[in-house]
Amino acid sequence: MxxxxxxxxxxxxxxxxxxxxxxxxxxxxxPRRSAMAIRAWADDQAEHGAVDWPSWERKVEALRDGLAAWIGADRDEVAFVSSTTHGIGLVAEGFPWNEGDHIVVPAEEYPSNIYPWMNLASRGVAVRLVPTRDDRVWIEDLRDAMDARTRMLAVSHVEFASGFRNDLDALGELCRSRGVAFFVDAIQGLGPFEIDLARTPIDFLAADGHKWLLGPEGAGFLYVRRDWIERLRPLGVGWHSVVGSFNSPEVAFRLKPNAQRWEGGSFVMPGLQGLAASMSLLGEIxxxxxxxxxxxxxxxxxxxxxxxxxxxxxxxxxxxxxxxxxxxxxxxxxxxxxxxxxxxxxxxxxxxxxxxxxxxxxxxxxxxxxxxxxxxxxxxxxxxxxxxxxxx
The missing domain is CATH 3.90.1150.10 (Aspartate Aminotransferase, domain 1)
Known part of the structure; x- marks a missing residue:
């Protein structure tokens, strides 16, 4: 071997x-193939403009299928984002908060999984930071921080500085038992660990591809569990968010019935071409x-x-x-x-x-x-x- x-x-x-x-x-x-894919895309656009755009789109949609299969989700639950931070922000700002709600977050989280939640203070939503003990995030401490006004638990699959791995199955069950939504920053877990969202009750998950998935920076994805798609307010809405063509003569605001409603405009095409190549390598392994x-x-x-x-x-x-x-x-x-x-x-x-x-x-x-x-x-x-x- x-x-x-x-x-x-x-x-x-x-x-x-x-x-x-x-x-x-x-x-x-x-990886070599990812660099080649990005160079090939750049050469194609330089020599032919957007003539070959349909072939680029086919690779992007194949990537959507591949990412969905990698995490045990449906393709309709996957949206492309420019970063993990972007995905977290879409969930934080789109969630149906009420004044007095709060979110529970481990204190050692990466800043991108703290600041978007803190930014909700003007809407009357508070963050409860839970300190670690003995280099561990204790489920008991997270549970004790929850009460009747807890609406969200936000954790990383793996904590970026300590490397502590959170038990997503146990945390998901805790959230289900409390009626709390569960968000996971998965950027440090995807690759080293398998995630099966058909088994693990995660409501929202975001990850960029530039770490363990071996992709370029600026190409990531957001997972929104199907039963949240109509409840999470879409932000950054644009031509790609709606049913029908951008070229339709009439204005018809009908949001797509899937996670693509969060893909408001054009893709980060070179990044997604590179990530598609990286995922093909990981898929072969x-x-x-x-x-x-x-x-x-x-x-x-x-x-x-x-x-x-x-x-x-x-x-x-x-x-x-x-x-x-x-x-x-x-x-x-x-x-x-x-x-x-x-x-x-x-x-x-x-x-x-x-x-x-x-x-x-x-x-x-x-x-x-x-x-x-x-x-x-x-x-x-x-x-x-x-x-x-x-x-x-």
Whole structure:
């Protein structure tokens, strides 16, 4: 099986010639086929204008089918958005709030899953931030924060800094039992984990494709469970939101009966062409194999960090772990370590005072060895903070 991954690495990931790239929780490098798809689209438009637009649209609709199948949804429940933040905003602003309602959110969420909810304060809607304990988001704490005015629970599948994996099945059942809507920021979970929305009771889900799905930035999707489509107010309405042609002689405001009503105007066409190619690659591997391989590589990273004298942070329970590995070492500033690692050809990130490492399917044992050696060198030197860029 290792031969398969090496062949895939050589064929699809030119980044591996230059870097031990371990930062997929930030921005992933494009597979070769995705870069080719974007270049082909750009050349096509440069040479032919919009003559071939129908073929571009067919690829976009095939991508919609593929994403729906990847998460166990129906294509009518999937809308394309420009970012996870965009999708969260559509849910936050379109939800049927009443003054005095509130939302429960873990305090360690990425800002994009906090600020859109806080922005509802002018409508009389409050946010209850629930602190973590022992690097875990405890279901009991989320439950205790709920009361009769709780309308929404908003969580990430995987917390971006700690790598803690929330139990979506358990949280979904909690929300159902309380009559609370359930929103999931899935950007750090899709890829490392399989999601089956036919089983897991999630009402809304948003994710961009530029992390674990290996797509370009600016191409993501929003899932709206079918029974919410008529209840969630559509925002950004335009020509693509309605039934009928943009070229119809009469004005007929009839919203599409599916999630496409949130696709008000033109697509981010090059991004979606690239994401379609990336999803074709992941589809060839298979969601189960992708998940197993990424999680296996994350365990190899944990072992390498520990052997280099770094502390592996976060919950020790296997069900709580994800493909994000957070580590720290006494006397080593994590932002300085990021710069030092890049000097050794290793790409990682710093998030909230921790060094964050995030491998993918093509990460091989040589990458892990380079990481271990670079971490050991950082620890020996005791890297301290110095002026320099804060990498994304």
């Amino acid at each position: 290792e031969t398969y991954w090496e062949t895939l690495r050589d064929a699809e990931f030119p980044v591996a010639r230059n870097w031990a790239y371990l930062d997929h929780a930030a921005v992933a490098p494009l 298979g969601s189960r194999a992708v998940s197993e391989r990424i999680l296996d590589r994350a365990e190899a990273v944990r072992e390498a960090a520990a052997s280099a004298g770094w502390s592996v942070l976060g919950s020790k329970r296997p069900p709580d772990r994800s493909a994000i590995v957070a580590v720290a070492a006494d006397g080593v500033d994590p932002q300085a370590a990021v710069r030092s690692l890049r000097g050794e050809g290793v790409v990682a990130a710093c998030r909230r005072g921790r060094l964050r490492i995030s491998p993918h399917v093509y990460t091989n044992d040589d990458d892990v060895r380079r990481l271990r050696e670079a971490l050991a060198a950082c620890r020996r030197r005791g890297e301290t903070r110095a002026d320099g860029p804060e990498y994304p």
